[in-house]
Amino acid sequence: MSTRQTTTTLEDQPVPVRAKLAAAWTSFVFLYAYVDILNFFTPGAIADILNGKVFKFDLSQTFSTSALALVSVPIFMVVLSMTLPARANRIANLVVVALYVPVTVFNLLGASWLFFYGLGVVLELSLLALILRYAWTWPSTAPSATSPDRETARARQ
Template sequence: MTTQRADRTALHTPLPTSNVPIQTKLAAAWTSFMFLYVYVDLLGLYKPGMVEDILKGKVFTFDISQTFAVSALAAMSIPALMIVLSTTLPARANRITNLVVATLLIPYMAFNLAGGEWLLYYGLGLAIELVLLAFIVRSAWTWPRTPAGA
């Protein structure tokens, strides 16, 4: 009887809340954002006609060139760099960098809806990206402060 009571008590014991450092939360959010960003583009290749357009040297309305590839790589590098920066920058610089970069990415990500095709697919991707960016902005904005005497 005692074992059953202990089992029931264990089931109703509140789960401990761990204090995850803000830097880890930001790095996790940027990691999630990066995976989603890549997968939206990758799965977009399954859209009928996309591969044919790529073979003809076009992505959306852009010519595939070294300039296009460098621009795309630079854009894709932002979340990867933010993972590292979120875990290594000092708190003040970290907070500002996360606020600025996440805020600037919001309109840039909205550009993915341009063109009007597959609005549900790209709309879902954008909605999740915006939730992640909003989390990053909110987390950086509300960065916990320690009293000067602590």
């Protein structure tokens, strides 16, 4: 007696660019946070914090506000990637990626655990490259002969 196996093909639905961008920014935020959290386990990190230092910076309201502002941008990019109009969305993603590449590389300066921070930076840069690719290659449609372009539509009003 033979058993006949039937194979089914799973439907591979296309993922909208907005969802890809939001997912990539979400991954970036998690990675960004976990690198910082795992840093607490490096020798001397807690002692430095208790002595009021993070890296070379004094712990202060200014430092904490700056750190919050820095991490808030990619957090907001999750929601903005899903809600901004396409053109503004694309531009915002391209600009923020361009700003966060140097910020990400800066995290390597003075790193005592080069493999740990190096891996974190490589992974973060990989996600930023993916975001750049999604935003740069955002699909566009050419105006068709049957649908008027914006200028024609405005002229008719």
